[in-house]
Amino acid sequence: MAYLVLExxxxxxxxxxxxxxxxxxxxVFNTCxxxxxxxxxxxxxxxxxVTMTYPEIGNVGVNAADSQSDGPKISGLVVRQLSPxxxxxxxxxxxxxxxxxxxxxxxxxxxxxxxxxxxxxHGPKYGVIACGERLSVSDLVKQAQRAAIIxxxxxxxxxxxHCGDENCKCAxxxxxxxxxxDCGCGCGCGCHGGMNLEAFPNLIAEVSCKEPYKWTEKxxxxxERQTEKRYNVVVLxxxxxxxxLQTLVSFGCNVTVVPYSTTAEELLALKPxxxxxxxxxxxxxxxxxxxNTVEKLAxxxxxxAIGLGSLMLGMGLGINPxxxxxxxxxxxxxxxxxxxxxxxxxxxxIDYGLDGEDFExxxxxxxxxxxxxxxHTNLNFPDIVEGFRHNKYPIIGISWNPTAPTRPQDxxxxxxxxxxxxx
Numbered sequence: 001m002a003y004l005v006l007e008x009x010x011x012x013x014x015x016x017x018x019x020x021x022x023x024x025x026x027x028v029f030n031t032c033x034x035x036x037x038x039x040x041x042x043x044x045x046x047x048x049x050v051t052m053t054y055p056e057i058g059n060v061g062v063n064a065a066d067s068q069s070d071g072p073k074i075s076g077l078v079v080r081q082l083s084p085x086x087x088x089x090x091x092x093x094x095x096x097x098x099x100x101x102x103x104x105x106x107x108x109x110x111x112x113x114x115x116x117x118x119x120x121x122h123g124p125k126y127g128v129i130a131c132g133e134r135l136s137v138s139d140l141v142k143q144a145q146r147a148a149i150i151x152x153x154x155x156x157x158x159x160x161x162h163c164g165d166e167n168c169k170c171a172x173x174x175x176x177x178x179x180x181x182d183c184g185c186g187c188g189c190g191c192h193g194g195m196n197l198e199a200f201p202n203l204i205a206e207v208s209c210k211e212p213y214k215w216t217e218k219x220x221x222x223x224e225r226q227t228e229k230r231y232n233v234v235v236l237x238x239x240x241x242x243x244x245l246q247t248l249v250s251f252g253c254n255v256t257v258v259p260y261s262t263t264a265e266e267l268l269a270l271k272p273x274x275x276x277x278x279x280x281x282x283x284x285x286x287x288x289x290x291x292n293t294v295e296k297l298a299x300x301x302x303x304x305a306i307g308l309g310s311l312m313l314g315m316g317l318g319i320n321p322x323x324x325x326x327x328x329x330x331x332x333x334x335x336x337x338x339x340x341x342x343x344x345x346x347x348x349x350i351d352y353g354l355d356g357e358d359f360e361x362x363x364x365x366x367x368x369x370x371x372x373x374x375x376h377t378n379l380n381f382p383d384i385v386e387g388f389r390h391n392k393y394p395i396i397g398i399s400w401n402p403t404a405p406t407r408p409q410d411x412x413x414x415x416x417x418x419x420x421x422x423x
Contacts (some may be wrong), residue, residue: 001013003107003130003131003135004076004129004130005128005137005140005144006127007141007148012078012111015107015108016131017099017106017108018104018107019100019104021103021130023105024127024144025049026047027125028050028119028351029115029329031053031331031332032054033054036095038241040072040077041068041069041073042349043068043073043240044239044349046281047073047281048074049076050078051115055112056079056083057079059087059088061090061095062092062094066090067242069207072098072104073207075104075105078107078115080110082096105129105131107129119326119327124351128143204260204308209237211259212257213256215235215248215256217249219243219249222251230254231422232256232270233422234267234274235256236258236260236262237259238260238278238308239280239281241278244276244306251415256272260280274302275297276303276306277305278306280308283351284321299392302418304397304418305398306400308352309397310398310399311354318362319359322352324352324381327351331345331346331347332345333346333347333378333380333400334346335379338375339375346401346402354388356385359385371391371393372389372390372391374387386400396414396421398414402415
């Protein structure tokens with residue numbers, strides 16, 4: 001027996017496969033029909049419990065070439081049906097073998113449609129996935145609630161003394177704050193239903209490289225571009241995927257990858273023709289760690305930022321971030337080019353966005369923001385800024401992954417735009 005238990009007490013049952021154990025994380029659903037290996041190894045999924053909405057998973061097995069990092073980054077995997085056979089000439093091991101070898105907890109025979117509907121209707125949830133014997137559902141619910149508090153920057157052992165309100169009910173052992181139970185203390189410590197943005201976990205530090213390194217491998221799925229020169233691109237690694245590095249090489253770039261903590265001065269000392277800020281896991285609030293770096297780079301060198309990197313770049317320019325209703329994880333996200341009207345179906349793996357609702361009003365009071373041009377919007381959520389440029393500085397930000405092999409290839413022109421900025 002296996003359990004998926006959400007912080008709100010919702011429980012989903014299934015059968016275990018993969019490793020035994022209990023893991024916590026954010027529950028996300030992904031709409032990809034294939035590409036499960038890329039999803040599992042994407043650093044942007046670090047700590048997530050991923051539910052695949054496509055009904056059968058595992059039929060093409062696993063191979064080393066398709067990994068987007070050095071191994072699985074997810075906390076758990078949930079599928080409706082695990083394929084009983086592996087049928088692909090590139091396969092090296094089954095999905096179950098791969099998960100067991102990498103100590104990833106997984107469950108099958110689960111109503112994944114019900115999970116997706118629950119997250120869609122009730123918003124983002126944290127939880128635990130548990131496979132093994134002698135599991136207590138009540139204990140798992142408590143673990144899920146603790147995971148949610150920690151993820152929101154709180155202390156699950158918060159007491160009235162900690163938050164400074166002697167009437168805070170959160171000091172009571174059996175108290176749990178939810179949408180219908182407002183404790184009323186209003187202390188803002190993030191330990192009981194609120195969010196302490198200053199104390200959000202820094203997941204980027206878990207996946208970013210520790211030392212700079214060179215990348216030379218090309219993208220096997222893209223024809224190599226013939227450029228006038230090879231451009232020196234420094235990649236600020238917030239959790240970069242290998243296909244992004246491979247694509248930069250195929251587009252005629254010499255690629256150097258550096259840790260997320262690299263300062264603007266250290267970046268510029270490498271004499272780059274351009275800087276690429278990658279996608280990554282977690283919330284953009286931790287973008288303050290690179291905010292000064294972004295601001296100092298903006299007028300010095302061309303910048304292309306994607307995913308979480310684009311959110312941090314946008315925040316540095318004054319665009320407000322927001323939490324997406326249920327996250328955007330999949331390959332069927334419709335994004336429209338504002339100027340041409342062209343619609344691209346893109347791949348996204350992110351839980352946050354840039355809020356364009358009050359964009360024009362805020363731009364009136366912010367000269368830096370006043371020169372930002374929204375280039376792409378989301379057809380499903382029109383107020384979400386999916387792409388932007390700057391009129392004064394050579395910078396581009398997009399929220400999606402333009403190189404994902406599991407999606408149509410109609411959005412890779414952003415790399416051509418980046419090359420043009422470096423010419």
